[in-house]
Structures are given as C-alpha cells and as structure tokens.
Amino acid sequence: MKLHVSPDTFPPRGHEAKRLSIVDSAAAVFCREGFAGANIDLIAAEAGVSRQTIYNHHGDKEKLFVAVVRDLTERCNAGIFATIATFPDQPKDLEADLIGFAVRLNQNCICNRDGKFLRKLIQTEGERYPELFAEWREQGPGRTWPAIAARFARLAYGGYLTIEDPDVAARQFLGLVNAELQTTFMLGGSPREDEVVQSATNGVRTFLRAFGKRRSVTSAEKQSALANA
Amino acid sequence: MKLHVSPDTFPPRGHEAKRLSIVDSAAAVFCREGFAGANIDLIAAEAGVSRQTIYNHHGDKEKLFVAVVRDLTERCNAGIFATIATFPDQPKDLEADLIGFAVRLNQNCICNRDGKFLRKLIQTEGERYPELFAEWREQGPGRTWPAIAARFARLAYGGYLTIEDPDVAARQFLGLVNAELQTTFMLGGSPREDEVVQSATNGVRTFLRAFGKRRSVTSAEKQSALANA
DNA sequence: ACAAATTTAGACACTCTTGTCTAATTCGTC
DNA sequence: GACGAATTAGACAAGAGTGTCTAAATTTGT
Numbered sequence: 001m002k003l004h005v006s007p008d009t010f011p012p013r014g015h016e017a018k019r020l021s022i023v024d025s026a027a028a029v030f031c032r033e034g035f036a037g038a039n040i041d042l043i044a045a046e047a048g049v050s051r052q053t054i055y056n057h058h059g060d061k062e063k064l065f066v067a068v069v070r071d072l073t074e075r076c077n078a079g080i081f082a083t084i085a086t087f088p089d090q091p092k093d094l095e096a097d098l099i100g101f102a103v104r105l106n107q108n109c110i111c112n113r114d115g116k117f118l119r120k121l122i123q124t125e126g127e128r129y130p131e132l133f134a135e136w137r138e139q140g141p142g143r144t145w146p147a148i149a150a151r152f153a154r155l156a157y158g159g160y161l162t163i164e165d166p167d168v169a170a171r172q173f174l175g176l177v178n179a180e181l182q183t184t185f186m187l188g189g190s191p192r193e194d195e196v197v198q199s200a201t202n203g204v205r206t207f208l209r210a211f212g213k214r215r216s217v218t219s220a221e222k223q224s225a226l227a228n229a
Numbered sequence: 230m231k232l233h234v235s236p237d238t239f240p241p242r243g244h245e246a247k248r249l250s251i252v253d254s255a256a257a258v259f260c261r262e263g264f265a266g267a268n269i270d271l272i273a274a275e276a277g278v279s280r281q282t283i284y285n286h287h288g289d290k291e292k293l294f295v296a297v298v299r300d301l302t303e304r305c306n307a308g309i310f311a312t313i314a315t316f317p318d319q320p321k322d323l324e325a326d327l328i329g330f331a332v333r334l335n336q337n338c339i340c341n342r343d344g345k346f347l348r349k350l351i352q353t354e355g356e357r358y359p360e361l362f363a364e365w366r367e368q369g370p371g372r373t374w375p376a377i378a379a380r381f382a383r384l385a386y387g388g389y390l391t392i393e394d395p396d397v398a399a400r401q402f403l404g405l406v407n408a409e410l411q412t413t414f415m416l417g418g419s420p421r422e423d424e425v426v427q428s429a430t431n432g433v434r435t436f437l438r439a440f441g442k443r444r445s446v447t448s449a450e451k452q453s454a455l456a457n458a
Numbered sequence: 459a460c461a462a463a464t465t466t467a468g469a470c471a472c473t474c475t476t477g478t479c480t481a482a483t484t485c486g487t488c
Numbered sequence: 489g490a491c492g493a494a495t496t497a498g499a500c501a502a503g504a505g506t507g508t509c510t511a512a513a514t515t516t517g518t
Contacts, residue, residue, distance in 0.1 A: 056494080119415070182404070202394075202401070280467090281508090469509085480497105484494085485494075
C-alpha cells in the first residue's frame with residue numbers, strides 16, 4: 001500500500017497545483033492593478049478557482065501578497081544563479097561570450113514573466129513593506145551582484161580584463177548592457193529579442209573598450225571590423 | 230485701475246495657489262498609494278483644502294491624475310533642459326566637468342521630488358494610460374536623449390572624445406553614472422549626495438576609459454592619480 | 459464695506475470590496 | 489461505490505470610497 005507521505009506538505013497533490021495557479025494569477029493582477037486595486041474575485045477568476053479557495057490557502061489579501069513576492073524572489077534568484085553558472089570563465093571569444101551571457105541574463109531573469117512581475121512589485125509596493133523588500137534586497141542584489149563580481153574578478157585574474165574594482169565593474173556591466181532598455185523597463189514592457197541583443201552588443205563593446213586588454217590583437221581587429229556594422 | 234488680466238487664467242490668484250497645492254499633494258499620495266489606493270479625502274487633507282474644491286478644480290479622480298502627470302512631466306522637462314544647458318561644451322577638465330554634469334542631472338532632475346514622483350507614476354500606472362505615457366515618452370526621453378547626444382557629438386567633434394554613435398554613447402553615459410543607484414531607484418528611495426557623486430565618478434571614469442582620447446596626458450595622469458583614492 | 463465668487467463642512471446615495479458563513483458538490487483514495 | 493477532504497457558488501454584513509448636493513462661511517476685488 002502507498003503511504004501518502006509523497007511530497008512534503010500534508011494535503012494531496014491537486015492542492016499544490018491550485019496554490020501555484022493562485023499565486024501566478026495573483027502576481028499578474030497585483031502587477032496590473034497595484035495592491036489596492038487588485039480584486040480578489042478577479043484573481044480567483046483568472047486562477048480558475050473560487051474566492052473561498054484563496055482564503056482557505058492564504059488567509060487574507062496581505063498574506064497572499066507576501067506569498068507572491070516570496071515565490072517570485074525565490075524563482076528569480078534560482079534563475080539568476082543558474083545563468084551566472086554559464087558565465088564565460090575561460091572565454092574563446094570574449095566579446096561574443098559576454099554578449100551571450102548578457103542576453104541570457106536579460107532573457108531568462110529580467111525580461112521573463114517572473115522578473116518583470118517582481119521588478120514591478122518592488123517598484124510599486126516596496127515602500128509599503130520595508131522588511132519584505134529588505135529581504136529581497138539581501139537575497140537578490142545582495143547575493144547576485146557579488147557573485148557576478150567574483151566572475152569578473154576571475155576574468156581579470158586570468159588576464160582577460162583590466163579591472164580595479166570588480167564590484168564596480170559588475171554594476172557597470174549591468175548598467176551598460178541594459179542602457180538601451182531603460183524606457184521599456186520603465187513602462188513595464190518586454191523588449192523584443194533583437195533590442196536585447198542590440199543593447200547587450202553595444203554595452204559589451206563599450207565595456208571592453210574600457211576594461212579589455214588593449215594589446216589583444218583579436219579584440220582590436222574585432223572592434224575595427226565591427227565599427228562598420 | 231488694474232485690469233484683471235494678470236496671469237493667463239481667468240479666476241483670481243488664490244485659485245492657482247490652491248490648484249498647485251492640490252496637484253502637489255495628489256502627486257505624493259498617488260505615488261505612495263497607487264491610483265486605486267489614493268484617497269481623495271486624504272489628498273484634500275494634505276493639500277489643506279476641502280474635498281469639494283478638488284472636484285471643482287479637476288472634475289474627478291482620473292482627470293486629477295492626468296493633470297498630475299502632465300504637470301510633473303512639464304516641470305521635469307524644464308529642469309532637464311536647464312541642466313543640459315550646463316553641459317561642458319569646452320571642458321577645462323573633462324573628467325571633472327562630466328562628473329559635475331552627471332551629478333547636477335541626478336540631483337536636479339532625477340532624484341528631486343518631481344523626478345522621483347514622475348518616475349514612480351510612470352512605473353506604476355504606465356500601462357493603464359498608454360496615450361498619456363506615450364506623450365511622456367515623446368516629450369521626455371524622446372527630446373532629452375537626443376539633446377544630450379548632440380552635446381556628446383559636439384565634444385567628439387571638438388576632439389575631446391572618440392565616439393561612433395552619439396545616441397548610444399549618451400544612453401550608455403546615463404546607464405553608467407546611475408549604475409550604482411539602481412537598487413535605490415527601484416525601491417523609490419533617494420540616494421544620498423555622496424552616493425550620487427560616487428556613482429557619477431565611477432561612471433564617468435569608465436566612460437572616459439572607453440571613449441576618452443587615450444593620448445591625452447592630463448587624463449592619463451588623472452586616472453592613475455585617482456586610482457589610489 | 460459690499461457684492462460676487464470661491465471654499466467649506468457635512469450629509470447623502472451609490473457602488474465596490476473584503477472576509478465570513480453555509481450548504482451543496484466534486485475530487486481523490488481506498 | 490463509499491468515505492472524507494477539499495472546492496464551489498452564493499448570500500451576507502460591514503466598511504470604505506467616489507461623486508453630488510446644499511447651505512453657510514470665507515475670501516477677493518473694488
């Protein structure tokens with residue numbers, strides 16, 4: 001006979017599926033309408049459950065909101081660390097590899113559904129839940145930025161780059177590769193793939209002009225060659 | 230005798246003062262609480278007027294919101310163009326002058342009350358009023374970015390910089406000098422003055438590593454000297 | 459000080475939303 | 489097929505907010 005100790009939560013399976021569906025819909029509605037404007041009936045309708053089920057799972061609107069932010073932070077962090085793992089530690093073509101990394105970071109972590117939602121919730125409700133977003137700050141930028149900085153430090157140590165402060169370089173890298181997407185981000189939109197690639201390409205090229213080894217022949221060749229594009 | 234043609238609007242003077250006060254308070258409350266969460270009674274209380282006066286001036290909540298965004302856009306644009314006018318066209322110390330410009334831009338246009346409010350309103354309600362924020366996009370980034378790009382183009386023409394695409398350079402300049410303020414911006418906070426200066430300094434330094442004339446003796450001296458700071 | 463316009467406080471109807479409750483129904487498991 | 493747990497639909501009370509209205513009080517210009 002099968003013991004029902006299957007997952008880690010006591011209630012059966014369909015339960016978790018509904019929980020997920022609720023959190024997903026809630027994320028979308030909270031983003032669209034803001035916390036105050038979000039309507040529990042609408043969330044229920046979009047999740048395909050009854051309103052009462054939401055109250056059974058989460059208690060009240062505020063607890064639901066907290067659960068949404070926690071979930072999003074967790075999933076986004078997982079995505080970011082998975083992407084950081086693809087950082088080019090021993091690049092064959094430094095420029096192309098960094099562009100690839102930047103594009104992956106954008107597509108998988110910042111422009112995808114979860115990233116977009118989390119960003120907007122932080123922007124709109126961050127001041128209302130200081131402790132919740134302090135937690136995000138520690139778990140998010142507080143852990144991912146140093147991780148990226150460490151990768152750049154390794155590249156510098158390997159002789160691929162000339163960097164004084166890896167933390168500054170990491171933040172500037174992110175600022176550069178997203179430089180052309182700011183307006184789109186502001187309005188809550190998702191940039192098209194070619195816009196992401198374009199911004200990353202321009203950003204990485206400038207980054208390497210600042211931090212790349214100047215004497216590298218390939219990089220010099222590449223730069224003059226690409227200047228015509 | 231004095232003709233009452235004084236300003237450009239028919240009603241007396243105190244009228245305009247109240248209008249301003251209402252719009253200011255409304256901006257603050259809309260930002261804090263979001264459109265749906267904003268309470269007209271609260272706006273009235275903060276503005277020191279009665280609720281009815283708000284309805285007399287603006288009709289309803291939505292019209293009030295539109296008026297707020299229009300006002301903020303106008304004031305911010307004015308500030309940005311005033312600051313762009315201080316761009317160093319013939320710099321004595323390129324690095325210091327660009328840092329000064331970046332700091333002014335941040336302090337006067339982005340981190341001040343109006344800039345902070347406008348940014349947040351765009352982020353939170355941008356999707357709800359597409360035409361209103363399309364207008365902002367045209368009047369804001371659509372006009373200020375090219376203006377900044379033109380200044381950089383002039384610097385390049387004057388031999389101070391090596392730039393292929395001034396538009397790209399301008400956007401990257403903004404991305405770089407704000408690279409370290411992103412998290413603060415996200416949470417709706419205002420960075421301290423020293424943070425603004427720090428971010429601008431690091432950003433401009435990297436910008437000049439990428440686009441500055443390498444042969445310039447002063448800039449080379451400065452860079453090595455500042456590396457110790 | 460007078461007259462017109464504006465502002466105010468308060469009451470009001472109306473709508474919308476949250477969160478609770480109940481009884482009926484469905485689902486998963488044995 | 490039967491049992492128990494979970495889900496559902498709907499009604500419901502309580503509260504909050506918008507926008508209107510009125511009569512009184514205040515400001516403004518002359």
